[in-house]
Amino acid sequence: MTPSPLRDADATPLARKLAARLAAGGPLSVHDYMEACLYDPEYGYYRTKAAIGQGGDFITAPEISQVFGELIGLWAGEVWRQMGEPAPVRLVELGPGRGTLMADALRALKVVPGFLAGATIHLVETSKALQEAQRAALGEAPVRMSWHDDLKDVPDGPAILIANEFFDCLPVEQFVFDAAASWRERMVELEGGAFRFAVGPVVKTPQGLDCAAANEIEDGAVFERRPAVGGIIDAFAARSPFAALIIDYGYFRPSFGDTVQAVRAHRFAGLFDAPGESDVTAHVNFLQLKQAAADAKLEAFGPMPLGEWLLRLGLEARVTQLSGRASQNEADEMRSRVARLVDPAQMGALFKVLVLTNGVSAPPPPF
Ligand code: SAH
Numbered sequence: 001m002t003p004s005p006l007r008d009a010d011a012t013p014l015a016r017k018l019a020a021r022l023a024a025g026g027p028l029s030v031h032d033y034m035e036a037c038l039y040d041p042e043y044g045y046y047r048t049k050a051a052i053g054q055g056g057d058f059i060t061a062p063e064i065s066q067v068f069g070e071l072i073g074l075w076a077g078e079v080w081r082q083m084g085e086p087a088p089v090r091l092v093e094l095g096p097g098r099g100t101l102m103a104d105a106l107r108a109l110k111v112v113p114g115f116l117a118g119a120t121i122h123l124v125e126t127s128k129a130l131q132e133a134q135r136a137a138l139g140e141a142p143v144r145m146s147w148h149d150d151l152k153d154v155p156d157g158p159a160i161l162i163a164n165e166f167f168d169c170l171p172v173e174q175f176v177f178d179a180a181a182s183w184r185e186r187m188v189e190l191e192g193g194a195f196r197f198a199v200g201p202v203v204k205t206p207q208g209l210d211c212a213a214a215n216e217i218e219d220g221a222v223f224e225r226r227p228a229v230g231g232i233i234d235a236f237a238a239r240s241p242f243a244a245l246i247i248d249y250g251y252f253r254p255s256f257g258d259t260v261q262a263v264r265a266h267r268f269a270g271l272f273d274a275p276g277e278s279d280v281t282a283h284v285n286f287l288q289l290k291q292a293a294a295d296a297k298l299e300a301f302g303p304m305p306l307g308e309w310l311l312r313l314g315l316e317a318r319v320t321q322l323s324g325r326a327s328q329n330e331a332d333e334m335r336s337r338v339a340r341l342v343d344p345a346q347m348g349a350l351f352k353v354l355v356l357t358n359g360v361s362a363p364p365p366p367f
Helices: 013-025 030-039 066-082 100-109 128-138 229-237 286-295 306-312 315-324 328-342
Strands: 089-094 119-124 144-148 159-164 173-178 182-191 194-203 222-225 242-251 261-264 267-269 279-281 299-305 351-358
Touching (some): 066 159, 066 306, 066 315, 128 144, 173 194, 242 286, 286 299, 306 315, 306 328
Parallel strands (some): 089 119, 119 144
C-alpha cells in the first residue's frame, strides 16, 4: 500500500483523497478545495451529510420559526398577482434543505385564490438525503412537484424563485493583496503532511474590484467572489416574468476579509480539520450579485436587512394572530424565536434580502 501523504492517521476519506490530489498535482485554489469539501461526488458534505436542524450541524431561519416560510408564501402570492397571475407558474426553490420553508409557504398560499391550482413546484437540490427529507415534508401538499439537480432542468415559463442560504454554499475564490500592489489567488497546499494556506501566482485585479483604488486596500486584504454567480443570474434573466427572492448572510459594501467558515455540530471547526464532515460556507458578496443582475438587465431591490423586511411584510400581525390560538408558554416561545430572526444583534442585520425581477410591473413588497 502507498503511504498516505498525510500525517494525521485518522484523516477523513476526503482528506486522503485531497492529499493524494495535491501530492500529484500541486496546490489547489481555495475555490477548488471548498468545492471538493462540499460537492465531491463520493464524500462532499452536500452529497452525503448536509445535517440541518437542532441535532445536526447548523440551523436556518425556516427551522427557527414557521412564520418565516409563511410570510415568504404570501410574498410569492403577491408577486404572482403583480405578474398578472400567469398559469402555469413555476415556484422554484434552490437548496430547499428539509423542505420546511416550502411546506410553510404552501400552507400560507392556500389563501391566495388560484395560485396552487396553476402552480408547479420545483425543488433544486444536490443532496439525495435532503431530497428524501423534502419528499417526506411535502408529500401531502396538493400541488405537482418535481426535483432537479440543476436549475437548468426546470422547464421554461413564468417563475418565482426562492433561495434561502443557498448562495453562501457556492465556493468562493479568494484573492490576497500584497505590498507589491498585486493580487494573488489564495491556495491550499500540503506541507509536512498537513494542509495549509499558500499564495499562488499574480493575477489581474479580480473582477468586481476594478474601480477600487489600490492605495485604499491594505496589505494582506482578502477579497472573495463566486465564479458561479454570473451563470445563475443569467439563467434567471432567461425567464420572464420572473422574480427571485435571495436571503442570505453577507455584506453589500466592498469588503475585505476571509469569511470562509467550517461549521460542525453548531460550532466553528477548522477548514482543514475534517474535510467532508463539516459545512463550509462563506458570507455572500451582495454587491457581486447586484453587479451580475445589472449586467443581465434584471431589476434589483435591496439588499434590505432581514429584520426590516420581515417587519415590513407584516410579521407582527401574523405572530399576534398565531399567539391568539396558543398557550402563554407557546406564545412566549414563538416570540423569542421570531426575535432571533429580527433582532439586529442576531440574524436581523447580518442576513439580507435581495429581490431580482424581470418583466414584473411593480416593485415587489415591501420595496
Ligand atoms: N434553504 C434551506 C437549506 C439551506 S442549506 C433552509 O433554509 O433551511 C443549503 C441547501 O442547499 C441544502 O439543501 C443543500 O443541500 C443545498 N445545496 C447546496 N449546494 C447546492 C447546489 N449547488 N445545487 C443545489 N442545491 C444545493
